[in-house]
Amino acid sequence: MAGDRNKPYELDQEKYDADDNVKIICLGDSAVGKSKLMERFLMDGFQPQQLSTYALTLYKHTATVDGKTILVDFWDTAGQERFQSMHAAYYHKAHACIMVFDVQRKVTYKNLSAWYTELREFRPEIPCIVAANKIDADITVTQKSFSFARKFSLPLYFVSAADGTNVVKLFSDAIRLAVSYKQNSQDFMDEVLQELENLKLEQKEEDVPDQEQSGSIESPSPS
Numbered sequence: 001m002a003g004d005r006n007k008p009y010e011l012d013q014e015k016y017d018a019d020d021n022v023k024i025i026c027l028g029d030s031a032v033g034k035s036k037l038m039e040r041f042l043m044d045g046f047q048p049q050q051l052s053t054y055a056l057t058l059y060k061h062t063a064t065v066d067g068k069t070i071l072v073d074f075w076d077t078a079g080q081e082r083f084q085s086m087h088a089a090y091y092h093k094a095h096a097c098i099m100v101f102d103v104q105r106k107v108t109y110k111n112l113s114a115w116y117t118e119l120r121e122f123r124p125e126i127p128c129i130v131a132a133n134k135i136d137a138d139i140t141v142t143q144k145s146f147s148f149a150r151k152f153s154l155p156l157y158f159v160s161a162a163d164g165t166n167v168v169k170l171f172s173d174a175i176r177l178a179v180s181y182k183q184n185s186q187d188f189m190d191e192v193l194q195e196l197e198n199l200k201l202e203q204k205e206e207d208v209p210d211q212e213q214s215g216s217i218e219s220p221s222p223s
């Protein structure tokens, strides 16, 4: 598979050849270093795709896990996190999450619980790693205990996008977790959502001709 890897064709070809593909999302306040971490990990051969309509950046990455080729879609926010909430589509079918805070700004650590609550609303089961970023600025923080991670039994990694500490470990572990989640625990919600989607499609096809007839007045549902 020689050739220019930046061509969209090559991406499609990779998807076709891959044994599996996973989606990994990144959460956390503005300016904690989410984008820098991804860029650091993907340094060479990363192909960001700006999807401005959805306010996100998609990074494609190919990894090898247990001899299998895995196509990874890393999703990064493009500013929507300023509103302390992400669109549902961001969480949709994600297989793992990296939650980042800035060790120099306590508020970003405090806000983890809000991000975690939102994550669990959409993805109750997916693996989640907490990343304490910018440890290059203050190495003593690695001595501190961050109870948030312990409270929810989440792995905590001390990282630095600036000097690269633990960045490869963070992302390779996230990929492994995403793959094993996808392969082992067939998420029940995924199945339900998929069936609903199929149903919607079928209904659309059937409903098109006689839409005019649906004149019944429905009472508004409570709540």
Ligand SMILES: Nc1nc2c(ncn2[C@@H]2O[C@H](COP(=O)(O)OP(=O)(O)O)[C@@H](O)[C@H]2O)c(=O)[nH]1
Pocket (backbone or CB within 6 Å): 028, 029, 030, 031, 032, 033, 034, 035, 036, 037, 133, 134, 135, 136, 137, 159, 160, 161, 162, 163
């Ligand atoms: N000292 C230090 N600064 C960092 C590190 N990671 C990111 N930054 C800085 O923090 C700012 C925000 O980074 P960015 O990746 O845009 O954050 P995002 O909004 O979470 O995507 C930028 O000025 C980065 O240079 C780090 O590991 N150490």
Ligand SMILES: [Mg+2]
Pocket (backbone or CB within 6 Å): 034, 035, 036, 076, 077, 078, 079
């Ligand atoms: Mg960013």
